[in-house]
Amino acid sequence: MACRITGLVLDCHDPDRLAEFWCAVLGYEVIGHEPDGLELGVPGARLGDGPPTLVLAQSENPKRAKLPLHIDVNPAGSDQETELARLTALGARPADVGQTGEESWVVLQDPEGNEFCLLRKDIGAAGKQHG
Template identity: 35%
Template sequence: MTQTPTPATPVHWKVVVDAADPHAQADFWAAALRYVVEDNSALIGKLLGAGAVPAGLTVESHGRHAWRDLAAVRHPDDPYDEETGTGRGRRLLFQRVPEEKTVKNRLHLDLHPGEGRREEELARLEGLGARVLRRVQEPSGGWLVMADPEGNEFCLH
């Protein structure tokens, strides 16, 4: 008798972005993608109360406890762990690093706001602090190469 192989479980992932100010980056990208900033305050409060983490590892953000060096955003419709506030779906995690960004990203996001909405989305993103680096027009189509407030490149199609 031949056994049917068990289907492999998909690997859970998140995109991690180095940042000088993870909370500002999380706020920008939450607004840009219409995601939500994760709320880890219940977990942090529990850990602080138990003496498991020092207060110096936390800050106040949006009126609640947050990790000093980490902030994440998640898709509002995706599942998340209610005890930790950690998303279980589409997420971006911003982690504080000491060095500044100095070269072009090796990985970037492409934003697709929908047919005929690029200029409207451009104005909205610029209002959030993004800037246009260049306009690209090729036979296959056009897009904008943009930068977030810390200079990370992304494309607007």
């Protein structure tokens, strides 16, 4: 027997604002409402089927130092440059964490400053990942 990662929790000031961003980035929808946050996931998927859910937990003091864990995303049906333009239009901003410029990934921040990486490899159209 083993465990599987079924959810990732991200502390934030404004779960509704971040839900708009992350739902657009990942093709997720809000699948759960809690008094202190929102749960985002693949439309129609059951817990444990497909990728982990993302829980946006409201916090007055989200941690702002570099975390030992961050989110990586890959383009799904486009190239990295096209996806970078889409993410930037959604509100992502470049982040400097000491990159050399030789990396194959791009470090970004969501609208609240949480860092994530856009990797290079196209993993195919989003609909094909889950079905």
